[in-house]
Amino acid sequence: MNIKNIGLRNIEVADTRICFIDGENGLLTYRGFNINDLVNNSTFEEVSYLLLYDELPSAPQLTEFDKRLKEARSLPKSIINSMMDRKKNASVMDVLLTSEIMLAEYDDINDTSKESELKRAINLIAKFPTIITTWNAIKNGREIIEADPRLSHAANFLYMLHGSKPSKEYERIMDILLLLHAEHSFNASTFAAREVASTKAHIYASVAAAIAALSGELHGGANMKVMEALLEIGSVDKTNEWVKEKVRKGERIMGMGHAVYKTDDPRALILKELSKKLSKELNTPWYEITRVIEETSKREIRTSKGIDIYANVDLYSASVLYMLGIPIELFTPVFAIGRITGWCAHIIEEKFAEAQPKPVLYRPSAAYIGRYCGTHGCKYVPLKDRGMKEIKI
Amino acid sequence: MNIKNIGLRNIEVADTRICFIDGENGLLTYRGFNINDLVNNSTFEEVSYLLLYDELPSAPQLTEFDKRLKEARSLPKSIINSMMDRKKNASVMDVLLTSEIMLAEYDDINDTSKESELKRAINLIAKFPTIITTWNAIKNGREIIEADPRLSHAANFLYMLHGSKPSKEYERIMDILLLLHAEHSFNASTFAAREVASTKAHIYASVAAAIAALSGELHGGANMKVMEALLEIGSVDKTNEWVKEKVRKGERIMGMGHAVYKTDDPRALILKELSKKLSKELNTPWYEITRVIEETSKREIRTSKGIDIYANVDLYSASVLYMLGIPIELFTPVFAIGRITGWCAHIIEEKFAEAQPKPVLYRPSAAYIGRYCGTHGCKYVPLKDRGMKEIKI
Numbered sequence: 001m002n003i004k005n006i007g008l009r010n011i012e013v014a015d016t017r018i019c020f021i022d023g024e025n026g027l028l029t030y031r032g033f034n035i036n037d038l039v040n041n042s043t044f045e046e047v048s049y050l051l052l053y054d055e056l057p058s059a060p061q062l063t064e065f066d067k068r069l070k071e072a073r074s075l076p077k078s079i080i081n082s083m084m085d086r087k088k089n090a091s092v093m094d095v096l097l098t099s100e101i102m103l104a105e106y107d108d109i110n111d112t113s114k115e116s117e118l119k120r121a122i123n124l125i126a127k128f129p130t131i132i133t134t135w136n137a138i139k140n141g142r143e144i145i146e147a148d149p150r151l152s153h154a155a156n157f158l159y160m161l162h163g164s165k166p167s168k169e170y171e172r173i174m175d176i177l178l179l180l181h182a183e184h185s186f187n188a189s190t191f192a193a194r195e196v197a198s199t200k201a202h203i204y205a206s207v208a209a210a211i212a213a214l215s216g217e218l219h220g221g222a223n224m225k226v227m228e229a230l231l232e233i234g235s236v237d238k239t240n241e242w243v244k245e246k247v248r249k250g251e252r253i254m255g256m257g258h259a260v261y262k263t264d265d266p267r268a269l270i271l272k273e274l275s276k277k278l279s280k281e282l283n284t285p286w287y288e289i290t291r292v293i294e295e296t297s298k299r300e301i302r303t304s305k306g307i308d309i310y311a312n313v314d315l316y317s318a319s320v321l322y323m324l325g326i327p328i329e330l331f332t333p334v335f336a337i338g339r340i341t342g343w344c345a346h347i348i349e350e351k352f353a354e355a356q357p358k359p360v361l362y363r364p365s366a367a368y369i370g371r372y373c374g375t376h377g378c379k380y381v382p383l384k385d386r387g388m389k390e391i392k393i
Numbered sequence: 394m395n396i397k398n399i400g401l402r403n404i405e406v407a408d409t410r411i412c413f414i415d416g417e418n419g420l421l422t423y424r425g426f427n428i429n430d431l432v433n434n435s436t437f438e439e440v441s442y443l444l445l446y447d448e449l450p451s452a453p454q455l456t457e458f459d460k461r462l463k464e465a466r467s468l469p470k471s472i473i474n475s476m477m478d479r480k481k482n483a484s485v486m487d488v489l490l491t492s493e494i495m496l497a498e499y500d501d502i503n504d505t506s507k508e509s510e511l512k513r514a515i516n517l518i519a520k521f522p523t524i525i526t527t528w529n530a531i532k533n534g535r536e537i538i539e540a541d542p543r544l545s546h547a548a549n550f551l552y553m554l555h556g557s558k559p560s561k562e563y564e565r566i567m568d569i570l571l572l573l574h575a576e577h578s579f580n581a582s583t584f585a586a587r588e589v590a591s592t593k594a595h596i597y598a599s600v601a602a603a604i605a606a607l608s609g610e611l612h613g614g615a616n617m618k619v620m621e622a623l624l625e626i627g628s629v630d631k632t633n634e635w636v637k638e639k640v641r642k643g644e645r646i647m648g649m650g651h652a653v654y655k656t657d658d659p660r661a662l663i664l665k666e667l668s669k670k671l672s673k674e675l676n677t678p679w680y681e682i683t684r685v686i687e688e689t690s691k692r693e694i695r696t697s698k699g700i701d702i703y704a705n706v707d708l709y710s711a712s713v714l715y716m717l718g719i720p721i722e723l724f725t726p727v728f729a730i731g732r733i734t735g736w737c738a739h740i741i742e743e744k745f746a747e748a749q750p751k752p753v754l755y756r757p758s759a760a761y762i763g764r765y766c767g768t769h770g771c772k773y774v775p776l777k778d779r780g781m782k783e784i785k786i
Contacts, residue, residue: 005406007591008757013398017763025768032763034770041773054763056774058782082475087498094498097601098491105480105487186759188592192585192602198400199581199609208490209585209602216592218754259756361611363652364401366579370410370425370447375418377427380434381449389451 009259014194014359017054018345019185023260028267030183031055035266044153044178044338045069051183051345052121065122072126073147073156075099075134076106083138092333093215095135096128097208103127104204112202114352120203121344128340129153132333133160154178157337162325170324173274177320180267180313181338183345185260189213189220193343195362197350210343211336220332220339225254226318227328229293236285239292247300255290255315256297264310271316278323286319402652407587407752410447411738412578416653421660423576424448428659437546437571437731438462444576444738445514458515465519466540466549468492468527469499476531485726486608488528489521490601496520497597505595507745513596514737521733522546525726526553547571550730555718563717566667570713573660573706574731576738578653582606582613586736588755590743603736604729610647613725613732618647619711620721623682632685640693648683648708649690657703664709671716679712 005011020029028035031050038047049057049065057065079099086095107120130147137144145160154175158166166174184190193210197203214220233242246253258265272291279287294311301309321331353359371378398404413422421428424443431440442450442458450458472492479488500513523540530537538553547568551559559567577583586603590596607613626635639646651658665684672680687704694702714724746752764771 005404007753008401008404008406008755009753011398011401011404011757012760013401013757014759015762016759017761020761020763020765022768027768027770029765029770032766032771033773037770037773041775046776056776056779058779059776060781062776078478078480081478085471085474085478086495087471090495090498091502094494094597097598098494101487101491102479102483105483109484186757188588188754188756191755191757192588195581195585195588196602196605196609199606199612200614201605201609201612204487205490205605205608209589209605212589212594212598212602212605213592215598216589216594216754219592219594221593259754360400360402361581361609361652362401362584363581364404364406364579364584366407366409367405368410368413369408370413372413372422373425375415375420377420377422377430378425380426380430382434383439383449383452383455386449386451388453 007259013186013191013362014350015353016185016346016349018051018342018349019183021185021260023258023262026261026263026266026269028184035180036270038179039176039270042179044175044182044341047179047182048125048341051341052118052348068122069126069153070147070149072123073130073149075127075130076103078102079131080134080138080144083135088139090139091215092132092135092329093211093220093336096131096333096336097211097215099131099135100124100128100211101204101208104202107204109202109204112351114348117203117344117348117351121341121348124203124207124344125153125340128337129157129160132330132337133157136161136327136330158324161330173278173320174324176270176274177317177324177334178338180270180317181335183339183342187219188216189339190343190346194346194350197347198359198362200351203344203347206347207340207343210339214332214336214339220335222254222312222314223318223321223331223335224328226290226314227322227331229254230286230289230319230322233289233293234285236288236292239289240296243293243296244300247297247304253293253297255312255318256294256301257309258312261310261312262308265312267313268311268316271313271320272311275316275319275323278320282323284319284323286322290316290319400652406579406584406755407743408746409578409739409742411444411735411742412576414578414653416651416655419654419656419659421577428573429663431572432569432663435572437568437575437734440572440575441518441734444734445511445741461515462519462546463540463542465516466523466542468520468523469496471495472524473527473531473537476528481532483532484608485525485528485722486604486613486729489524489726489729490604490608492524492528493517493521493604494597494601497595500597502595502597505744507741510596510737510741510744514734514741517596517600517737518546518733521726521730522550522553525723525730526550529554529720529723551717554723566671566713567717569663569667570710570717570727571731573663573710574728576732576735580612581609582732583736583739587739587743590740591752591755593744596737596740599740600733600736603732607725607729607732613728615647615705615707616711616714616724616728617721619683619707620715620724622647622686623679623712623715626682626686627678629678629681629685632682633689636686636689637693640690640697646686646690648705648711649687649694650702651705654703654705655701658705660706661704661709664706664713665704668709668712668716671713675716677712677716679715683709683712
C-alpha cells in the first residue's frame with residue numbers, strides 16, 4: 001500500500017476519558033479503575049454505571065440503576081412479531097441489529113439531551129439479552145422465557161437462555177465475562193459507533209454500526225472461530241501438530257495476537273483461570289487444548305517469524321462460554337451484551353465532549369492509485385465506439 | 394482537544410482506485426472520468442457499472458447490467474410484511490437500514506467470492522428505490538406500486554413514488570441527481586462501510602453502517618435541513634436578513650462549506666443550473682432564495698471570519714429534489730439510492746484490494762485524558778464506603 005496509516009494503528013482520532021490501555025505493560029483500566037480490581041470487587045451493573053457516569057455509584061445510585069435496567073428488559077410486541085416472521089437462517093447478529101434499530105420507533109429521537117441519551121443507554125443494555133434469547137427461542141421453536149426481575153443481569157441472561165436459574169458460580173462467571181467485554185477503547189465496533197455519532201445520527205444508528213462491525217470474524221466473530229478450532233482439534237494430544245500445521249501454512253491462529261497488547265492481555269489471564277476451573281470441574285479437555293494452542297503458537301511463531309505473540313481475550317473466552325452452555329452462534333452476541341455499555345459510553349462522549357475545538361464529522365482521506373488522466377480526467381468514449389465486448393459480468 | 398487528527402482530516406486511511414477529488418481545483422473524477430463528462434454523456438446505470446467494474450461497459454455489458462438491475466427490483470414478501478407491522482413514525486432511513494439487513498437472509502453469505510459480492514451490489518442498487526417507495530406508500534396508506542421493467546432506474550423510482558411516469562426532462566434530472574450522488578471518496582458513510590468491511594463482516598452489515606452514518610444531519614441529512622431553511626425563509630427578499638442573523642449568531646448554514654472542497658463543488662455547479670431551470674419553468678422562488686443564501690453567506694463569512702466558504706452538493710440538490718415532487722423526508726433516502734453504488738464499490742475494494750501489505754482491521758488509537766491514577770489504576774472503594782449520595786441518575 002502507498003499509505004502509511006494501515007488500519008489507523010496509533011493514529012489518535014479523539015480524546016477519551018473512558019478507557020486506558022497500556023499495551024506494553026498489559027494494563028487495562030475503565031474510567032481509571034484497574035480491570036483486576038473491577039473483576040474482584042464489582043459487577044457488570046456497577047461497571048456499566050461507572051462507564052456511563054464516570055464514577056462509581058453510591059449504594060442508592062446503584063439500586064436505582066439496577067431497578068431501571070430490570071424494568072427495561074422486556075421487548076415491544078412488534079419486535080417479537082418481526083422476529084417470528086423472519087427466515088430461520090437469519091444470523092443472530094443481523095436480528096440483533098434490526099431489532100435494535102426498531103427500538104427507535106418507541107422513542108422521541110428528537111430529544112437529544114444527555115439525560116435522554118443515558119436513558120437510551122440503560123434501555124439498550126437492558127434489552128440486548130432479551131433480544132438475543134428471544135430470537136434463540138424462536139429460531140429453535142422453543143417457548144420464549146420472560147425476564148425474571150429477581151435475577152441479576154448475568155443470571156437473568158442465563159435463565160432466559162436455558163430456562164433454569166444458574167448456580168451462583170455460573171452467574172458470577174457470566175458476570176465476569178460481561179464485565180471483561182464491557183469496554184475496550186477504540187476497537188473497530190466502538191470506532192464505528194463514534195464515527196456514526198459524529199454525523200449526529202441518533203444513538204440507535206450508532207449502535208447499529210457497532211453491531212455490524214462486531215459481526216465480522218476479525219472482531220467479535222473471533223471467539224466463535226476459536227471454539228470451532230477447539231472442537232476440530234478435539235483432544236490435547238492432537239493440538240501441537242494442529243498448531244504447527246497452521247503456522248507452516250502461514251494461517252492465522254484465532255485468539256492469538258492483538259492490535260494493541262504487546263504482552264499478555266489482562267482479560268485473557270482472568271479468563272484462563274476461569275477456563276481452567278470449569279474444565280477441571282466438568283472434566284473437559286478445553287482448557288488444556290487452549291493452553292497448548294497458546295504455548296505452541298507462541299513458540300512456533302517466535303521460531304519462524306522472530307516475533308512474540310500473546311493470547312487475546314477471545315482465546316480463553318471461547319471455552320468458558322462453551323462450558324457455560326452457551327451455543328457457539330451466540331458467542332459474538334454475548335460479546336455485544338457486554339460491549340453495548342462501552343458503545344453507549346463512547347457515543348455519549350462523542351456527542352457531549354467538552355473538548356475545544358469540538359469533535360467534527362470523521363472524514364478521512366485516501367491515497368488515489370487509479371487512473372488519473374490529467375487535470376480533467378480520462379477521455380469519455382461514447383458507448384457506440386467502445387466495441388462489443390461480451391465479458392461475463 | 395489534545396489530538397491533532399480532528400475528524401481524521403487529511404489522514405490517508407487506504408489506497409483507492411475509485412474516486413479522485415482535487416479540493417483545491419474543484420475536480421471530481423469517478424474511476425478517472427470527469428464528473429462533468431459523465432453528467433453530459435452517461436446515465437446512473439452506466440456510472441454504476443463503471444464504479445463497480447473499473448471500466449466503462451461495452452453496449453452488451455451495459456444491456457446485461459441493466460437487465461439484471463431491472464430483474465432485481467422487487468422485494469421479498471416478508472420484508473414488505475415487516476414494514477407493514479412497523480409504527481408509522483419510524484424514520485425512512487431506519488426502515489431502509491432494517492430492510493437492507495433482512496436481505497442477508499435471502500443470500501448465501503458464506504459465499505464471499507468477488508463475483509458474488511458484485512451480484513449483491515447489483516441487488517442492493519436495484520432494491521433501494523423499491524424499499525423507499527414501498528415504505529412511503531405504506532406509511533401514507535397508499536397502494537404499493539410495482540416496479541415497471543420498461544423504465545430506467547431514475548424513471549422507475551419517480552414512477553413508484555408518484556404513480557405516474559415522469560416526463561423525459563424529470564427522468565433526466567433524477568438520473569443526474571443519482572449520478573452526482575453515486576460516489577464521493579471517503580465521506581463518513583463510505584468510511585463507515587469500509588470500516589465494517591475491514592472486520593470481514595458481510596456486505597449487508599457494511600452497507601447498514603453506511604446507512605446509519607448517512608442518516609446523520611451533518612452528512613446525508615443536510616439536504617433536508619437546506620429545504621427546511623428554504624421553506625422557513627419563504628421569499629427572496631427575506632433571505633439576506635435570515636443569513637445575516639445566522640452568521641451573527643454563529644450558527645451553521647447548511648449546504649455551505651465542505652471538508653474537502655476549497656472552491657466550488659463541481660456537483661453544486663451542475664445542480665445550480667438544474668435548480669435555475671426548474672425554478673423558471675415552475676415559477677418558484679427556490680433557486681433565487683438558494684442563490685442569495687450562497688452569495689450572502691459567502692460575503693458575510695468572508696467579512697466576519699476572513700475565510701472563503703462555498704456551496705456544497707446539498708445546497709442546490711434540496712430545491713431540485715423538492716421541485717421534482719420528492720417529499721422532504723425522502724431527500725436523504727434519495728441520497729442513499731445514489732450512494733449505494735459507491736458504498737458497494739468501496740466495500741469490494743476494501744475486501745479484494747490487491748495492495749501489499751493487505752489492508753487490516755481499522756483500529757485507531759485515542760488520547761487518554763481521564764484519571765489515570767498511576768500504573769495500576771485508581772483505588773477501588775467498596776460500595777459500603779462510598780456514602781449514600783442520592784443524585785438523580
